[in-house]
Amino acid sequence: MKFTDAAIRALKPREERYIEWGEGSPGFGLRVSPQGRKSWVFMYRFDGKARMMTLGTFPAMTLSAARKAYATAFETVEQGEDPGASAVQKKKEERESPTIAQLADDYIERWAKIRKRSWTADRRALDYDVIPAWGKRKAKEITRRDVLDLLDDIANRGAPIQANRTLALISRMFNWAIERAILDVNPCFRVKAPAPEKKKDRVLSADEIKTFWRAFQDESLPVKPVVRLIIQMILITAQRKGEVVLMRWADIDRAEKIWTIPAEVAKNGRVHRVPLSDLALSLIDQAAEIVSKGETRPLNEYVFKSPRGEGPCDPAAIARAVARNQAVLGADFTPHDLRRTAATHMTGMGVPRLTVSKILNHTEQEVTAIYDRYAYDSEKRQALESWAARLSEIVGDDVPASNVVPLRPAAG
Numbered sequence: 347m348k349f350t351d352a353a354i355r356a357l358k359p360r361e362e363r364y365i366e367w368g369e370g371s372p373g374f375g376l377r378v379s380p381q382g383r384k385s386w387v388f389m390y391r392f393d394g395k396a397r398m399m400t401l402g403t404f405p406a407m408t409l410s411a412a413r414k415a416y417a418t419a420f421e422t423v424e425q426g427e428d429p430g431a432s433a434v435q436k437k438k439e440e441r442e443s444p445t446i447a448q449l450a451d452d453y454i455e456r457w458a459k460i461r462k463r464s465w466t467a468d469r470r471a472l473d474y475d476v477i478p479a480w481g482k483r484k485a486k487e488i489t490r491r492d493v494l495d496l497l498d499d500i501a502n503r504g505a506p507i508q509a510n511r512t513l514a515l516i517s518r519m520f521n522w523a524i525e526r527a528i529l530d531v532n533p534c535f536r537v538k539a540p541a542p543e544k545k546k547d548r549v550l551s552a553d554e555i556k557t558f559w560r561a562f563q564d565e566s567l568p569v570k571p572v573v574r575l576i577i578q579m580i581l582i583t584a585q586r587k588g589e590v591v592l593m594r595w596a597d598i599d600r601a602e603k604i605w606t607i608p609a610e611v612a613k614n615g616r617v618h619r620v621p622l623s624d625l626a627l628s629l630i631d632q633a634a635e636i637v638s639k640g641e642t643r644p645l646n647e648y649v650f651k652s653p654r655g656e657g658p659c660d661p662a663a664i665a666r667a668v669a670r671n672q673a674v675l676g677a678d679f680t681p682h683d684l685r686r687t688a689a690t691h692m693t694g695m696g697v698p699r700l701t702v703s704k705i706l707n708h709t710e711q712e713v714t715a716i717y718d719r720y721a722y723d724s725e726k727r728q729a730l731e732s733w734a735a736r737l738s739e740i741v742g743d744d745v746p747a748s749n750v751v752p753l754r755p756a757a758g
């Protein structure tokens with residue numbers, strides 16, 4: 347029959363399925379089911395066998411679109427390829443193509459958990475911003491426009507730096523997908539971070555330290571006691587937030603007054619020994635009091651136990667506590683700024699920069715640095731005890747600082 351829209355619409359269902367073949371188009375037909383469903387088909391021979399493939403359904407696929415699909419399939423046969431097999435493979439790939447939610451799960455399990463101690467932060471960011479927006483969509487369908495719209499939404503809610511972090515995260519996830527032959531392109535390519543990054547040089551003055559420290563003495567401040575102790579411990583020891591949060595009782599030698607950060611916790615993957623001042627030990631005792639209500643050593647593993655379970659306190663809770671109470675704390679700062687503050691004040695007190703670097707556990711390239719884990723223990727102890735004494739002067743607390751040797755001010 348000669349196919350026209352009117353002729354096609356006029357075709358009625360019969361008791362059995364039948365096919366009307368198009369005039370002048372070999373193998374091009376319209377199949378009509380007993381229920382009235384109309385499907386475009388192409389019958390051809392390949393490897394000596396008759397085959398049939400479905401091109402689409404009418405009216406979703408118009409007559410014009412069906413003719414184009416037929417022409418493409420016909421040409422494929424002429425070139426010695428099986429269009430039906432190609433269509434089946436394409437549908438299979440489409441079915442197996444992961445959604446963003448599936449890709450995110452794979453990325454976390456196969457890449458982030460293996461390589462990043464902070465993988466939980468990636469998980470939270472994906473669950474909070476990315477999955478709600480894109481979760482059900484195929485990963486290969488995400489475009490640069492989608493990326494820009496997502497980042498704009500995050501920035502517009504007042505979180506421009508988080509938008510930067512999200513861009514870095516999803517770009518890393520898409521690159522991983524390319525490496526795994528899941529995707530061919532990264533939709534984040536040439537997408538710029540939406541917000542300028544502030545230079546990380548924030549150092550609290552003595553007055554700011556005094557204000558925020560004393561704010562913690564007010565029990566009405568909406569901050570969990572364990573969170574307050576973690577924030578103070580970061581300032582006292584100059585260690586990273588994630589390392590302080592994961593402090594375990596097994597890592598503390600009270601007789602030697604040493605906290606040993608295991609390699610699997612330390613950011614640079616190397617064991618790190620941190621001398622504990624009396625001020626630091628007093629905070630550890632307060633943590634024990636909070637958890638065990640009088641026990642010297644609680645039965646749980648972590649010093650700074652989460653108020654909601656037996657595991658460690660959530661690192662994100664530390665940043666939130668500081669951010670939400672900036673006005674009361676009297677200064678705009680982040681937990682990491684406290685680490686920088688401690689280092690800067692120690693340098694200003696005359697502590698050699700090399701000693702401060704040892705306290706901060708910065709990565710060293712020398713072979714001896716890998717093995718000599720006890721190097722600079724005495725220098726680090728002297729510096730941290732002097733810093734604890736200086737902190738006591740700043741905040742006005744009467745904390746003993748035994749065996750402290752005053753340091754001369756740094757030259758210049």
